[in-house]
Amino acid sequence: MILMKDIYKTYANGVTALNGISVDIKQGEFVYIVGPSGAGKSTFIKLMYREVKPTQGTIIINEIDMSEIKERKVPYLRRDIGVIFQDFKLLPKLSVYENIAFALEVIEESPRNIRKRVMDVLEIVGLKNKARFIPDELSGGEQQRVSIARAIVNHPKIVIADEPTGNLDPDTSWGIMKTFEEINARGTTIIMATHSKEIVNTIKKRVIAIEDGLIVRDQNRGEYGYEI
Amino acid sequence: MNTAMKFRTLTRHLREGCKNIIRNGWMTIASVGAVTTTLILVAAFLALVLNLNQMANNIENDVEIKVLIDQTADEEQITDLGDNIKALSGIDTVQFSSKDDELVGLIESMGEEGEAWQLYEQDNPLSHAYAVKAQNPADTERIAKDILGMDNVQDVNYGRDYVEGLFQFNDYARTIGLAIIIGLVFTAIFLISNTIKITIMARSREIGIQKLVGATNGFIRWPFFIEGMLLGILGSLIPIGAILGGYYYLVNNLGVLDNYSFVTLLPYNPFAWQLSLIILAIGVLIGIWGSVMSVRKFLKV
Numbered sequence: 001m002i003l004m005k006d007i008y009k010t011y012a013n014g015v016t017a018l019n020g021i022s023v024d025i026k027q028g029e030f031v032y033i034v035g036p037s038g039a040g041k042s043t044f045i046k047l048m049y050r051e052v053k054p055t056q057g058t059i060i061i062n063e064i065d066m067s068e069i070k071e072r073k074v075p076y077l078r079r080d081i082g083v084i085f086q087d088f089k090l091l092p093k094l095s096v097y098e099n100i101a102f103a104l105e106v107i108e109e110s111p112r113n114i115r116k117r118v119m120d121v122l123e124i125v126g127l128k129n130k131a132r133f134i135p136d137e138l139s140g141g142e143q144q145r146v147s148i149a150r151a152i153v154n155h156p157k158i159v160i161a162d163e164p165t166g167n168l169d170p171d172t173s174w175g176i177m178k179t180f181e182e183i184n185a186r187g188t189t190i191i192m193a194t195h196s197k198e199i200v201n202t203i204k205k206r207v208i209a210i211e212d213g214l215i216v217r218d219q220n221r222g223e224y225g226y227e228i
Numbered sequence: 229m230n231t232a233m234k235f236r237t238l239t240r241h242l243r244e245g246c247k248n249i250i251r252n253g254w255m256t257i258a259s260v261g262a263v264t265t266t267l268i269l270v271a272a273f274l275a276l277v278l279n280l281n282q283m284a285n286n287i288e289n290d291v292e293i294k295v296l297i298d299q300t301a302d303e304e305q306i307t308d309l310g311d312n313i314k315a316l317s318g319i320d321t322v323q324f325s326s327k328d329d330e331l332v333g334l335i336e337s338m339g340e341e342g343e344a345w346q347l348y349e350q351d352n353p354l355s356h357a358y359a360v361k362a363q364n365p366a367d368t369e370r371i372a373k374d375i376l377g378m379d380n381v382q383d384v385n386y387g388r389d390y391v392e393g394l395f396q397f398n399d400y401a402r403t404i405g406l407a408i409i410i411g412l413v414f415t416a417i418f419l420i421s422n423t424i425k426i427t428i429m430a431r432s433r434e435i436g437i438q439k440l441v442g443a444t445n446g447f448i449r450w451p452f453f454i455e456g457m458l459l460g461i462l463g464s465l466i467p468i469g470a471i472l473g474g475y476y477y478l479v480n481n482l483g484v485l486d487n488y489s490f491v492t493l494l495p496y497n498p499f500a501w502q503l504s505l506i507i508l509a510i511g512v513l514i515g516i517w518g519s520v521m522s523v524r525k526f527l528k529v
Contacts, residue, residue: 051440072444079442089437093251106443108234150441 001027001158001189002048007057009043009213017043018054019213025191027157030184032200033193035210035226041193042086044210045162048191049081050074062157079107082151084161088143090135090150096122097131100150107154121149124179126172140167148176152183159183161192165199177203200224237447245454249462255430256459259423259518263463263511266416271467271507273412275475277405278503282494284398288365291394293372294385295358301380306356309380313360316374318367323359330354355382366395413510421518428452428519432526445527452523453516460515461508468504475500 002025009018017040025031033041046052047059050066059066062080069077082103090099097118104114122128125145135143144167151159159180165173177199184190194200200207200223207222208215216226249256295313297306306324313322325333331352335343360375362368368386376384428435438448479496493499 049440075439075442075444075447078440083440085440089440091434091437093434102438102443103441105237105240106438106441106447108237111236 001025001029001062002191003058003060004047005058007047007054007059009040009047009052010055017213018047021057021210021213021215023208023215023218025189027189028184028187030180030190030205031192032205032207032222032224033191033210034195034200034207034224035216039210039226040213041210042162045160045191045193048158048160049078049083075106079103079154080157082154082156082159084144084147084151084159084164086162086166088135088147090143090146092135095132095134096127096138096146099135099146100153103150103154109154117153118149121153124152125149126175141169141172144168145172145176148179152179152188156188158189158191161190163193163195165194165196173199197224233446238450241447241450242454244451245458248451248455249458255423255426256462258426259459259515260463262419262423263416263460263515264466266412266419267464267467267507267511268470270409270412270416270510271471271503273405273409274506275471275503277402277409278499279493280401280405281398283492284394284401286492287394288398291361291365291368291386293360293362293368293375295360295375296382296385297356297358298380298382299355301356305380309378310358312378313358313375316371318363318371320361320363321359322361325357325359327352327354327356330357413514416510417514417517421514421521423518425518425522428522428526435523435526439527448527449520449523452519456515456517456519457512458515459519460512463515464508464511467507467511471504471507472500475503 002023004021004023007018007021008016010016019040021040021044033044035041043052047054047066048061050069053066061077064077066077091102094102100118100121101114104117109117118131119128122131125148127142127145127149130138130142135146138146144164148161148164151161161180164180165176168176173196180190180192181203204221204223206220207217207224209217209222209226211226295309297309301309310322310324313319331348331354334354335346360371362371372384372386375381435448439445475493476496479493482493
């Protein structure tokens with residue numbers, strides 16, 4: 001499903017984020033990415049939906065070689081990947097409902113299905129009563145839940161989350177984790193960068209620890225922590 | 229887009245384009261203002277140049293050569309002369325005018341002062357004449373010279389310097405008018421695309437987000453296309469109103485100049501409507517052009 005081989009990434013400003021990373025994530029896996037801030041977690045995640053291109057190395061996602069994909073095919077690839085961004089990336093002038101519906105409009109879903117599915121995910125993230133609000137009227141945690149709703153609304157094969165529980169209170173966090181487990185149980189691959197020791201140690205999954213641009217640990221049913 | 233767009237997606241883009249007009253508030257007003265200002269200028273210049281052109285044509289078509297016939301020529305010689313003139317190339321009409329017709333024409337053209345000439349009705353000092361028109365007014369000079377060389381021609385009269393100067397002036401006026409209009413249209417496009425660019429720069433982040441959520445360039449571009457079109461339409465409303473109202477006023481108040489037969493404005497109907505349509509088309513074109521051009525650079529995410 002996701003195959004990376006000897007990935008190096010150096011940004012234009014000379015900062016090296018990844019220093020030779022290889023990883024193989026199978027369909028239906030649930031993977032935590034842990035590591036200190038600035039270790040390369042975000043770069044690692046951005047490679048998967050091609051917000052960032054590697055300086056060197058091969059990435060294959062859904063059997064598509066990302067180095068060979070044509071620019072105009074990229075949107076279609078992204079439709080199979082639901083991303084929960086660290087900074088949410090909500091469209092500021094659209095309502096909660098419209099933000100989530102946007103992911104379905106781009107795949108030309110019928111208005112009826114759009115309505116039904118948006119209402120369904122709003123129910124899941126508990127924002128049904130705020131459908132008409134615009135992002136600025138929501139708290140950080142609520143915006144994060146909108147971002148989550150948008151990422152899962154079109155049933156993508158992969159859900160990538162960059163600290164999805166970072167702004168949430170414990171109750172909501174566990175609610176979101178429950179949702180992730182449910183969609184994971186239906187066969188969706190989940191990749192989640194997190195700093196939450198509690199979550200990683202409670203809901204035991206595969207843990208990939210990144211430090212200084214290298215994978216320092218890759219362990220099934222691992223514990224939180226990135227010290228070697 | 230590599231697949232045909234579904235109809236409901238088109239309606240989605242239409243809805244989204246309309247909403248953007250409202251969402252952008254002041255920037256919409258700024259863009260519409262830029263379109264309006266420039267279109268009014270373009271409309272005024274177009275009306276001026278097209279009317280000048282029309283007047284120039286009127287004057288050109290009024291240019292005729294008056295061939296004064298020798299007093300000594302008999303009827304047969306006069307007819308021969310007429311045939312000879314008709315045989316020249318590029319002749320449109322040859323109209324005989326007897327000396328009595330000439331006198332009547334002279335008296336009429338001078339109004340009240342012309343009454344003095346009535347004394348000459350018994351003993352007319354004028355000559356018979358031919359009024360000659362060239363098919364192409366620019367040939368007037370050549371034809372006049374040819375006729376002057378013919379027998380029984382006393383003189384040829386066509387306002388030599390005046391006509392040459394006029395043709396040259398008309399050519400200049402047309403060229404300069406066209407240049408100014410083209411310049412104005414490009415200024416308008418530049419102004420508008422810049423204004424729209426500002427609104428889009430504010431939205432570059434949104435465009436980036438849309439791309440990350442899986443929108444194709446076409447999907448993102450469509451609402452901008454619709455929005456540009458709407459900006460153009462909105463921006464041309466006031467100029468069209470100004471054309472329809474202003475031209476109506478002009479046509480009705482320049483009637484005073486009826487004495488000068490060449491100063492006739494193009495008729496309100498259809499000219500004002502045609503001009504409005506042209507302005508609407510220019511407005512829509514620059515709106516779309518400005519909008520789509522300025523979104524282009526933000527699509528590379």
